[in-house]
Amino acid sequence: MGIETRLFKSEERKTKAEVSEFLRQLAEKIDAGQVILQKGNEELILDLPENLVLEIQVEDEDKGTKGTQHSLEVEIKWYDGETEEEGTLRLG
Secondary structure, three states, rough: OOOOOOOOOOOOOOOOHHHHHHHHHHHHHHOOOEEEEEOOEEEEEEEEOOOOEEEEEEEEEHHHHEEEEEEEEEEEEEOOOOOOOOOOOOOO
């Protein structure tokens, strides 16, 4: 198993409208090929290749007295030098 290094992390509450707007802006940056993440004095620049791996996962987790936490996880991955495309996911 490889060693994982966290380069950047952010977690904050937002309204649905704020999340939607952030995702629209993120989509534009992905399409342009570069995403710059900024929080405080932190900045991370990601230069994206043409082909990416998109992983979608939905989970429910029992948090005891807090109830059930629902999550929709969107993960975008790539490997250095990889150019092969994989399966097709569509939104309904």
